Amino acid sequence: MMEKRKGSFSKLLSYTVFTIWTIITIVPLFWMFYSSFKTNEELNNDIFALPKVMFENRNDEYVVINPQLNLMYPYDPAVDKRPRLIIESTEIAPQRRMMVFFPLKEDLSPEVAALKTGDKLTLNQLPAGLRMSISLQTMIWNYSSALVRGGLLQKFMNSLIYTFVSTFFVIMFGLMIAFALSKMQFRKLSAVIMALIGLGYLISINSVIIPLFLMLTAVGLTDSHLGIILVYTAFGLPMAVLLATQFMRGLPNSLIESAYIDGASVFRTFLSIILPMTIPVIITISIMSGLGIWNEFLLVLVLASSDFTKSLPVGVFSFSSLTGTQLGWQLAALVIATLPAMAVYFSFQKKLAEGVAGGALKE
Numbered sequence: 377m378m379e380k381r382k383g384s385f386s387k388l389l390s391y392t393v394f395t396i397w398t399i400i401t402i403v404p405l406f407w408m409f410y411s412s413f414k415t416n417e418e419l420n421n422d423i424f425a426l427p428k429v430m431f432e433n434r435n436d437e438y439v440v441i442n443p444q445l446n447l448m449y450p451y452d453p454a455v456d457k458r459p460r461l462i463i464e465s466t467e468i469a470p471q472r473r474m475m476v477f478f479p480l481k482e483d484l485s486p487e488v489a490a491l492k493t494g495d496k497l498t499l500n501q502l503p504a505g506l507r508m509s510i511s512l513q514t515m516i517w518n519y520s521s522a523l524v525r526g527g528l529l530q531k532f533m534n535s536l537i538y539t540f541v542s543t544f545f546v547i548m549f550g551l552m553i554a555f556a557l558s559k560m561q562f563r564k565l566s567a568v569i570m571a572l573i574g575l576g577y578l579i580s581i582n583s584v585i586i587p588l589f590l591m592l593t594a595v596g597l598t599d600s601h602l603g604i605i606l607v608y609t610a611f612g613l614p615m616a617v618l619l620a621t622q623f624m625r626g627l628p629n630s631l632i633e634s635a636y637i638d639g640a641s642v643f644r645t646f647l648s649i650i651l652p653m654t655i656p657v658i659i660t661i662s663i664m665s666g667l668g669i670w671n672e673f674l675l676v677l678v679l680a681s682s683d684f685t686k687s688l689p690v691g692v693f694s695f696s697s698l699t700g701t702q703l704g705w706q707l708a709a710l711v712i713a714t715l716p717a718m719a720v721y722f723s724f725q726k727k728l729a730e731g732v733a734g735g736a737l738k739e
C-alpha cells in the first residue's frame with residue numbers, strides 16, 4: 377500500500393514539474409508570436425493584450441502626403457512616372473514615413489484621385505482589390521519592415537551560410553579525427569590528443585573573444601565570412617570529436633579489417649564503412665552544432681562590422697538603440713529567427729536523442 381502511494385506521489389510530482397516546465401517554455405513563445413502583430417503603442421500600453429490595431433484596419437484613416445518628401449519608394453520614380461496618390465497611415469507610425477502606400481490614380485475613383493496634400497480618406501474609399509492588399513500588408517507590417525527596412529533578409533542568408541558551411545566542416549573534420557583516434561593503432565598519442573580536445577571543449581568563444589579579434593585582424597579575416605566560419609568550425613570540433621569517438625569505438629573492428637583485406641584504402645574505408653554507420657551521431661552533431669551557430673551572437677557582433685557579414689541574432693539586436701526600440705519589428709525578427717530552429721529540433725528530436733545516447737553508451 378505504501379509503495380502504491382509512493383508511486384502515485386512520484387507520478388503526481390513528475391507531471392506537476394513537467395506541466396510547470398511546459399508552461400514556462402510555451403507561454404513566452406506564444407506571447408512572442410502574437411505580440412509580433414502589435415504596434416509599438418499597443419506593446420507599451422498593454423504588453424499582454426491581444427493584437428488589435430493591425431487586424432481591425434478596415435476603417436483606418438490615411439492622409440495624402442507630399443511626393444517631394446524623402447520616402448522609400450517600392451518602384452523607381454525615374455522610370456515609372458505614372459501619377460500616384462501617396463498616402464500615409466495616421467494610426468500606425470504616423471508622420472514617420474513608414475506606413476506609406478503608392479496607389480495609381482488611374483485605379484482610384486475620380487473623387488479620391490483628386491485629393492490634395494493634407495486631405496484624408498479611409499481605407500473603405502479605395503477599390504476592393506487595393507483595399508485587400510493594403511489590409512494584408514498592414515497585418516504583416518512588422519515582418520515586412522523587419523525584412524526590408526531592417527535588412528534582416530541579408531542577415532538571414534548570412535546565418536544560413538555560417539550554419540550550413542561551418543556545420544559541414546565540423547562534421548567532416550570531426551568524423552575524420554574521431555576515426556583516427558578510435559580505430560587507428562596509436563593509443564598513447566590518441567589519449568593525449570583526446571585530452572587536448574577535451575580541454576578545448578571547456579573553452580568558450582566569450583572567454584577568448586579579444587585574442588580571436590586581434591589574431592583575425594592580423595591576418596585580415598575580420599568582417600569576413602571566411603574568418604567567422606573558421607572560428608565556428610574550430611569551436612565546434614571538440615564536441616563533434618568527443619561524440620563521434622565514443623560512438624565509433626562501439627563499431628566492430630572486423631568490418632574495418634575486412635575492408636583493408638579487400639584492398640580498400642583508409643579514406644575509402646572511412647567513406648564506405650564508417651560514414652553510413654555513424655548517421656545517428658552525424659544528425660546529433662548537425663543539430664547541436666547548427667543550433668549553436670544559428671543562435672550565436674557575441675562572435676559576429678565583435679567580428680562583423682558591416683551588414684554584409686552580420687548574422688540574424690545581431691540583426692534582431694539592431695532594432696534596439698539609444699534613441700528608441702522598434703519592439704514590433706524586434707519581436708517579428710525573433711519569430712523569424714526562432715521558427716527555423718524549432719522546426720529543425722522538432723523534426724529530428726528522436727534522432728538527436730538516439731545519437732546522444734549512442735555516443736554516451738557505446739563501448
